[in-house]
Amino acid sequence: MKRVSVRQLETFIQKTFEAVGIAEPEAGLIAELMVRADVQGSEGHGVFRLPQYIRRIKGGAVNLKPDIRVVREAAGMALVDGDNGMGHLVMRFATQTAIEKARQAGVAWVGVRRSNHAGPASLYATMPLEHDMIGLYLAVGNANHLPPWGGIDMLLSTNPLAIAVPSDEELPVVLDMATTVAAYGKVKTRAQRGEMMPEGWMMDREGKPLLDPRRAAEGFLLPIGGYKGYGLALLIGLLAGTLNGAAMGKDVVDFNADDTTATNTGHAIVAINVAAFQPVEEFKKSVDMLVHDIRSSRTLPGVDRVRLPGEGSYAARADRLENGIPLPMPLLDSLNQLAAELKVAPLA
Amino acid sequence: MKRVSVRQLETFIQKTFEAVGIAEPEAGLIAELMVRADVQGSEGHGVFRLPQYIRRIKGGAVNLKPDIRVVREAAGMALVDGDNGMGHLVMRFATQTAIEKARQAGVAWVGVRRSNHAGPASLYATMPLEHDMIGLYLAVGNANHLPPWGGIDMLLSTNPLAIAVPSDEELPVVLDMATTVAAYGKVKTRAQRGEMMPEGWMMDREGKPLLDPRRAAEGFLLPIGGYKGYGLALLIGLLAGTLNGAAMGKDVVDFNADDTTATNTGHAIVAINVAAFQPVEEFKKSVDMLVHDIRSSRTLPGVDRVRLPGEGSYAARADRLENGIPLPMPLLDSLNQLAAELKVAPLA
Numbered sequence: 001m002k003r004v005s006v007r008q009l010e011t012f013i014q015k016t017f018e019a020v021g022i023a024e025p026e027a028g029l030i031a032e033l034m035v036r037a038d039v040q041g042s043e044g045h046g047v048f049r050l051p052q053y054i055r056r057i058k059g060g061a062v063n064l065k066p067d068i069r070v071v072r073e074a075a076g077m078a079l080v081d082g083d084n085g086m087g088h089l090v091m092r093f094a095t096q097t098a099i100e101k102a103r104q105a106g107v108a109w110v111g112v113r114r115s116n117h118a119g120p121a122s123l124y125a126t127m128p129l130e131h132d133m134i135g136l137y138l139a140v141g142n143a144n145h146l147p148p149w150g151g152i153d154m155l156l157s158t159n160p161l162a163i164a165v166p167s168d169e170e171l172p173v174v175l176d177m178a179t180t181v182a183a184y185g186k187v188k189t190r191a192q193r194g195e196m197m198p199e200g201w202m203m204d205r206e207g208k209p210l211l212d213p214r215r216a217a218e219g220f221l222l223p224i225g226g227y228k229g230y231g232l233a234l235l236i237g238l239l240a241g242t243l244n245g246a247a248m249g250k251d252v253v254d255f256n257a258d259d260t261t262a263t264n265t266g267h268a269i270v271a272i273n274v275a276a277f278q279p280v281e282e283f284k285k286s287v288d289m290l291v292h293d294i295r296s297s298r299t300l301p302g303v304d305r306v307r308l309p310g311e312g313s314y315a316a317r318a319d320r321l322e323n324g325i326p327l328p329m330p331l332l333d334s335l336n337q338l339a340a341e342l343k344v345a346p347l348a
Numbered sequence: 349m350k351r352v353s354v355r356q357l358e359t360f361i362q363k364t365f366e367a368v369g370i371a372e373p374e375a376g377l378i379a380e381l382m383v384r385a386d387v388q389g390s391e392g393h394g395v396f397r398l399p400q401y402i403r404r405i406k407g408g409a410v411n412l413k414p415d416i417r418v419v420r421e422a423a424g425m426a427l428v429d430g431d432n433g434m435g436h437l438v439m440r441f442a443t444q445t446a447i448e449k450a451r452q453a454g455v456a457w458v459g460v461r462r463s464n465h466a467g468p469a470s471l472y473a474t475m476p477l478e479h480d481m482i483g484l485y486l487a488v489g490n491a492n493h494l495p496p497w498g499g500i501d502m503l504l505s506t507n508p509l510a511i512a513v514p515s516d517e518e519l520p521v522v523l524d525m526a527t528t529v530a531a532y533g534k535v536k537t538r539a540q541r542g543e544m545m546p547e548g549w550m551m552d553r554e555g556k557p558l559l560d561p562r563r564a565a566e567g568f569l570l571p572i573g574g575y576k577g578y579g580l581a582l583l584i585g586l587l588a589g590t591l592n593g594a595a596m597g598k599d600v601v602d603f604n605a606d607d608t609t610a611t612n613t614g615h616a617i618v619a620i621n622v623a624a625f626q627p628v629e630e631f632k633k634s635v636d637m638l639v640h641d642i643r644s645s646r647t648l649p650g651v652d653r654v655r656l657p658g659e660g661s662y663a664a665r666a667d668r669l670e671n672g673i674p675l676p677m678p679l680l681d682s683l684n685q686l687a688a689e690l691k692v693a694p695l696a
Contacts, residue, residue, distance in 0.1 A: 074454030074624050076424025106422030109455035109618075111625055134591070151645030151654040163583040173586065175579040207648040224573025231523040231657040234642070235511040238521065242634050243482070243625050249638045270457075276422050277459055277591050286590050290597045294582070297499030300555040306499040309579040 002332055003324030004348050009047060010035045012335070012347045016050060019342040020057045021064045026089055033088040033123060038325045041316030042120035042176075044185035048331060049117070051338050052256070053086070059259030062086060062116055068093045076105045079244060080112045084262045087118030091267055095127045095135070098271035102133055106276030111244035112267040117142045117255055121162030122176035122313065124269050129166045132280045134272040137162040140241040140248055142255040142263055145184050145221045149230035152205050154220055155249050158183060159236040164310070166274065168284035170291040174310025179233040180221040187213045187221075241266035350680055351672030352696050357395060358383045360683070360695045364398060367690040368405045369412045374437055381436040381471060386673045389664030390468035390524075392533035396679060397465070399686050400604070401434070407607030410434060410464055416441045424453045427592060428460045432610045435466030439615055443475045443483070446619035450481055454624030459592035460615040465490045465603060469510030470524035470661065472617050477514045480628045482620040485510040488589040488596055490603040490611055493532050493569045497578035500553050502568055503597050506531060507584040512658070514622065516632035518639040522658025527581040528569040535561045535569075589614035 004012075013031035018024060038046030056062055066085025070078045078097050082090030094110045101108035118124070118139070125135035141157025148155060158178035165173045182201040190197050191213035202210040202219045210219040223229025241248030246266025253263045274283045297306045320326075327335075327347075336346040352360075358379045365375035386394030404410055414433025418426045426445050430438030442458045449456030466472070466487070473483035489505025496503060506526035513521045530549040538545050539561035550558040550567045558567040571577025589596030594614025601611045622631045645654045668674075675683075675695075684694040 072625060074452065074621075076450070076453030076457075077455040077620075077624050079625055102424070104422065105424030105453060107425040107455070107457040109424075109457075109620065134587070136587075148642045148645050148654045150651040151642070151647055153645035155642055155645060161580075163587070165583065165586050173583065175583045177573075177576045177579060181573060205648070207650070224576050225525075225529060227655075227657075228525045228572050231525060234657065235513065235521065235523045238513050238635065238638070239482070239484075239511070239620075242638060243620070243622070243631065245626055248634075249641050272425075272457065272587075272591070273422075274591070276425050277420060277427055278593055283591065286596075287586065290586070290590060293597050294496045294499070294503055297496050297501035297503060299499055300553070302555070303498040306496045307575075309575075309582065 001326050001328055002348060003326050005324045006035055006039060006321065008347065009038065009325055012339070012344070013047060013050060015344045016054065016338065016342060019344050020054055022086070023065070026086070029092060030086050030088045033092065033119060035325070037119045037123060039317050039320045040120070040122070040313040041320075042122070042313070044183065045120040047327070047335065049119070051334055054338060054342070056255065056259050061258070061260050061262055066090070070097060076101070076108055078108070078110045080110060082112060082115035084114050084116065087116035087265060090115040091118040091124050091269065094267065095124045095269050095271070098269045099128050099131050099133060102128070102271035102273040107270065107272050109268065109270045111240075112269070113244040113246040113264065114262070115246070115265040115267055116263055117265060118267065120176060121160040122164065122174050122310070124267075125162035125164040125176070126172070126174055128271045129164055129172050132166055132274050134166065134274065135162070135164045136270040136272070137267065138236045138240040139267045140237050140246060140252065140265060141178075142252070142265060143184065144252050144254070146180055146223060146230070146233055147220050148234070149223065149227040152220070156230070156233045156237060157252060158221060159233045159240065161232075161236060165287060166284060167287040167291060168281070170288045171308065171311060171314045173287065173291065173308055174313060176310070179229045179236065180223055182221065184221060187216050191216065240268045244268070349674050349676055350696060351674050353672050354383055354387060354669065356695065357386065357673055360687070360692070361395060361398060363692045364402065364686065364690060367692050368402055370434070371413070374434070377440060378434050378436045381440065381467060383673070385467045385471060387665050387668045388468070388470070388661040389668075390470070390661070392531065393468040395675070395683065397467075399682055402686060402690070404603065404607050409606070409608050409610055414438070418445060424449070424456055426456070426458045428458060430460055430463035432462050432464065435464035435613060438463040439466040439472050439617070442615065443472045443617050443619070446617045447476050447479050447481060450476070450619035450621040455618065455620050457616065457618045459588075460617070461592040461594040461612060462610070463594070463613040463615055464611055465613060466615065468524060469508040470512065470522050470658070472615075473510035473512040473524070474520070474522055476619045477512055477520050480514055480622050482514065482622065483510070483512045484618040484620070486584045486588040486616045488585050488594060488600065488614045489526075490600070490613060491532065492600050492602070494528055494571060494578070494581055495568050496582070497571065497575040500568070504578070504581045504585060505600060506569060507581045507588065509580075509584060513635060514632060515635040515639060516629070518636045519656065519659060519662050521635065521639065521656055522661060524658070524661075527577045527584065528571055530569065532569060535564050539564065588616045592616070
């Protein structure tokens with residue numbers, strides 16, 4: 001494990017994207033958002049994805065000079081066409097659009113089509129916070145690992161959901177969750193470490209618990225709450241995918257296995273302007289009070305204290321801004337190998 | 349078990365509400381919505397609640413002549429004050445408001461405060477369907493049975509979520525779920541039948557599985573997906589409760605135990621006008637195709653076929669419209685006893 005600073009990592013990512021043809025300002029924006037993912041502890045969605053992004057860019061699957069724009073619009077909504085650009089750029093544009101519209105409309109729902117993988121869900125749900133707005137983000141995942149409940153054909157992804165709510169003195173409340181019990185990245189990590197999975201993460205095609213992560217390809221992830229998680233994954237997909245004319249169901253492209261096909265990724269971001277509902281300070285104090293009550297709950301035996309959604313990310317941020325971002329050596333090696341190929345200065 | 353017709357049950361409920369002072373048109377509207385719950389198979393949220401509603405009306409907890417109105421408004425949102433009226437009337441008004449606004453705004457989010465229990469979530473999420481709109485409904489439940497993850501103080505309810513999406517020739521897709529593995533009503537039913545609960549429904553204050561439903565008061569419900577369901581219940585509560593100035597957390601009134609206090613129930617209903625995003629017929633055909641693909645999935649051993657969210661409700665509706673609504677004898681007896689007290693003609 002080695003620690004690198006935010007600045008170092010941002011520069012490295014930016015230079016890497018520039019080396020494959022993305023213009024400097026856009027490369028910088030993507031780098032900033034990817035590093036933000038690492039800073040908040042979303043390791044599976046930050047610089048870890050860089051080799052894959054570069055591979056897909058080299059494969060021609062992503063548009064380096066996209067014309068990202070609003071193609072349909074009304075007072076409370078917009079539909080953004082990402083022109084197959086990097087997801088971070090598309091979602092940044094879409095979220096800014098939602099925030100701008102919510103100033104007037106109170107609430108604005110922005111759907112997105114023809115985008116790409118954009119990192120962790122909370123990256124976009126938290127953007128409205130500094131404008132005293134609530135953010136709600138939905139997305140269609142970029143690989144199907146989930147069958148419908150009772151089925152064995154993997155027609156659904158782990159379609160994530162994030163909601164971020166501003167507070168006063170307490171930390172904002174930030175939920176960021178996939179609709180499966182475990183994310184597929186966690187399965188891969190167990191396989192790398194040679195560890196078994198707990199029951200409840202995956203099942204095989206006979207419906208039996210699958211515990212050996214090296215056999216992951218023989219089974220599928222399990223949704224939270226059984227048929228409820230299946231329903232949630234399906235409905236999130238309808239809202240973030242189908243409604244926007246983006247890929248959903250069997251049209252989803254597995255971006256881990258395919259380096260040449262556009263994914264037509266769909267997202268939705270909703271900005272809710274608190275001031276439209278009540279005075280902002282009153283609302284924030286109510287959130288603080290609720291957070292305080294929840295944190296003060298007596299605990300189960302063996303539990304030190306109750307946590308709020310998002311707390312872990314803010315703790316990771318504090319640590320990483322001070323001490324740098326920890327990168328496992330195999331990841332660092334692969335990044336430096338990528339740098340050598342692209343004739344970019346190595347990371348560390 | 350005895351079957352009664354939709355007409356019979358509507359008339360009975362309407363007359364009962366009229367007998368305690370609700371005007372004829374409003375009593376009729378509540379009756380229609382309550383029966384719709386029974387027709388779609390949401391037995392725990394239909395006529396089963398009538399004795400409780402009447403008890404709370406007699407206790408002075410509900411306003412019989414509410415001035416339900418929009419108190420804040422922008423292009424993409426409204427805040428409705430229910431003036432402590434029956435939840436069905438308040439949510440019917442709020443949903444109509446959302447639908448009207450979504451015609452212009454594309455998407456409209458309507459928050460609700462000072463309402464009451466309004467029946468099953470899908471009742472309101474499905475109202476936009478006939479206008480070729482998607483409905484999304486959130487609510488704060490009316491009794492706290494859920495502690496924050498790791499805690500033992502019951503600060504959260506089973507805050508439900510419903511999303512309904514229109515289709516072409518297939519049935520609409522309608523998700524209606526609580527954020528706990530089991531609803532509290534299911535626990536009560538097991539207790540009445542003298543049956544044990546499966547592991548995973550409830551735990552006791554030691555964190556051990558609670559299997560005997562007669563001991564339910566000694567423990568609490570479990571959220572779906574562990575900390576994820578806790579987060580979902582919390583964020584739904586923030587959106588449907590706190591944002592609207594409605595009760596949330598320790599302010600939630602247990603409407604099963606309390607017949608005299610206003611609940612200040614909060615809800616949110618979002619209407620999404622499909623036409624703002626794409627031609628309605630195209631969208632509906634895409635939904636049909638997705639539904640078809642999911643229904644065609646190969647199945648796990650022992651599973652006859654894959655089901656879509658909402659399918660069960662549409663099957664119940666078909667049966668009940670033809671054969672009447674089945675009422676268990678103890679429920680029928682309690683309804684007829686109520687009728688005798690209020691000098692209303694008995695149900696059957």
